[in-house]
Amino acid sequence: MRTAHLFALANAGAVALASVELFSQCGGSLYTGDTECPSGSTCTVINDWYSQCVPRTDSSAVGTPSFGNGGFGNNGGFGNGGQATETPSSSVGDDDEDDSGEDDSSEDDSDDSTPVETDSSNDDEAVVTTPAVASSTPNTDNGSSDSDATPTGITRTLPASSGAITSSTPITVSGTFDGEMYNYDRSPTVCQAQTETGEEDAMFILEDGATLKNVIIGPGQAEGVHCQGTCTLINVWWEDVCEDAITFLQESGTSQIIGGGAFHASDKIVQFNGKGTVEISNFYAEDYGKLARSCGNCDGNTGPRNFVIDNVAAVDGGPLCGINTNYGDTCTITNSCQDSGESCTLYTGNDTGDEPTKLSEGPDGQYCVADSFSDTC
Template sequence: MSSKTLAALLASFALASAATTNTNLQTAFPKSSGTTALAAVKTIAASATFDGGMYQWDRSPSTCNDQAEGGDADAVFILEDGATLSNVVIGPNNGEGVHCKGKCTLNNVWWTDVCEDAATFLQTSGTSYVNGGGARNADDKVLQHNGAGTVAVKNFWVSNVGKVYRSCGNCKTQYARHSTFTNIHVEDTSVVAGVNSNYGDTTYIKDSCVEDSKTCWVYTGNNSGKEPTKVASGPTGTACTTAAIKTSAC
């Protein structure tokens, strides 16, 4: 990606961020209003909005199978293109959390004890937004980006996870994926973002607190299903850019 293209992306990100829900960063896990367990995944229709009332939503029986890769049937919510999910706590007894089949918006969504992934983004273009909320206790990834376009995260809290975000390193179909992080608080986590430089991925992390964690890992991805190779760690100037990052006392 050229410097002009990267600059245009960052400018577009700044404008898009101003248009998203202004949810303040919250660093204490919220108390749920109650609990509900679904026998099957719940689908939110295209362009529809679902407010979960701060209930803890989960699956019964559990669909969590540790780090075994699951599918749509193992999620709690499927969001069709343009759908919005708000004010939800996702419980521990599911494998896949939220699947966004197209562009989606997640407002104040929290994940406790993530199983395989918390949210998976499958759009073929455009931007999905994660506004507020947070996740804790994930052995591997929180936000998995398998589709194309951009995932824009702001005011998000994370504790004790492997990766906050991963651009798929070995999907059969690969894209140049983009991600942005503004005003996030990350603690006791391996890395904020894992991206594939050979496919033109970019991530931009700014105005954030990253404690006991790395900002970026850069990989050479593939479409063969093999484990991708990590080639760099930390800001690289193209694949990973950071600004105004605190690492303590925040």
């Protein structure tokens, strides 16, 4: 099981050396590696095939997470709301994401994420800080108070977080990961504004078929979410987009973004480098460059890529989609608004890294179709 809640570790350098690092696997039915955990921790059974080195509950560590009944819930979380850290597998290397060729200097580099508390008074134990729990119910327009419900309306304000969780590496997700409205961020920060980085600087890496829901992503990450295949995002929020909010790498099939929103994206929110379809519904965008863009000049660039945008509100930004007509890309917009009336921008894409040629703006009835589209948001 590779999905897990991450907790910030402070003073980790003081942990005694052992064959297995803190929060790494130390046992399980198919496990053949080392089993010796660091001082102050113990090898705890999570399920039949996975045991993990976690701080002892009788130690002096601060806020040691509870594992409930010692098992994972069906949604990828821990039993009874318990949380732990797992070091994800190594990154899959740099992605082939490239910019659409447009320059926007309106990047907001402010970092108002909640700081993680540390305790340097204990020289023998790793310190895990458990954030205070706040309201986790999103302020949805449709009045729903069920955080597990699929959003059916647009929320225009960043929901209150349940607390802050940081990680020095991306969280790799298979299956379903429910973030329970915690704010997840990278520490130390890896954001470099519009400098192209790679998948190793993402906050979440979603394997093919994975679902990520009820998450707030902080400003310290650089690449937000990377979907290696088709994936689903439900009620996911970006507090302050760095380079891009999400990159789709699927080779075929349909991915979905349902609910949630993104703020302060100097360029793209959604970057589509693969092929197939990305559906965006009940989503809010504010202070951004483009909502969605099919890559204009990626190495080996091709298509088609299809955007289906429904019930989206976008303010203080640019077009809802940018597509390459020469690759057969399409964008269908329904029941949505953009406060400047910008719907689509059509390009001729390339695979040489050159600036893509801009053809036209607005619906052309073939590659871009807009129905019930308004400039009143």
